[in-house]
Amino acid sequence: MASDTNKPALIPALFTMKCPSCRKSTVFLNKSYFPLNKCLALKDECEVCGEKMKSESNNGGGINYALTMVLFFLNLLWYWPIFGLSYKDNSVYYFLFASLGVVILAQPYLMRLSRMLYLYLYVGFGHSRRVNID
Numbered sequence: 001m002a003s004d005t006n007k008p009a010l011i012p013a014l015f016t017m018k019c020p021s022c023r024k025s026t027v028f029l030n031k032s033y034f035p036l037n038k039c040l041a042l043k044d045e046c047e048v049c050g051e052k053m054k055s056e057s058n059n060g061g062g063i064n065y066a067l068t069m070v071l072f073f074l075n076l077l078w079y080w081p082i083f084g085l086s087y088k089d090n091s092v093y094y095f096l097f098a099s100l101g102v103v104i105l106a107q108p109y110l111m112r113l114s115r116m117l118y119l120y121l122y123v124g125f126g127h128s129r130r131v132n133i134d
């Protein structure tokens with residue numbers, strides 16, 4: 001197996017959208033999220049290790065739904081201390097609208113992140129045989 005000293009850390013690689021097999025090259029064709037309809041375009045294969053990306057390209061929808069719901073309720077963490085929530089007035093509805101806005105704005109990132117999670121679940125580190133071990 002590859003020596004662990006050359007192995008980039010999992011979590012930073014995941015959140016910066018690096019290849020699941022070598023964790024060095026980015027997975028997405030465009031660095032930018034715009035145009036939005038291209039924001040999920042994957043490279044055919046990793047230019048560093050040759051890992052195939054396209055085989056997983058239709059997945060991630062279920063994970064995206066879960067992440068969206070998690071983020072929706074995580075918004076409580078900042079909304080509650082700042083604005084307060086009470087069942088006596090309309091503040092719960094204001095929270096729902098604010099949270100919805102955050103979730104929509106974060107959607108391009110969440111869609112990429114869920115696709116990344118899917119890739120990471122199915123492609124382990126060193127999956128490609130072309131990873132350099134030195």
Ligand SMILES: [Zn+2]
Pocket residue numbers: 019020021022023024025046047048049050051
């Ligand atoms: Zn790679």
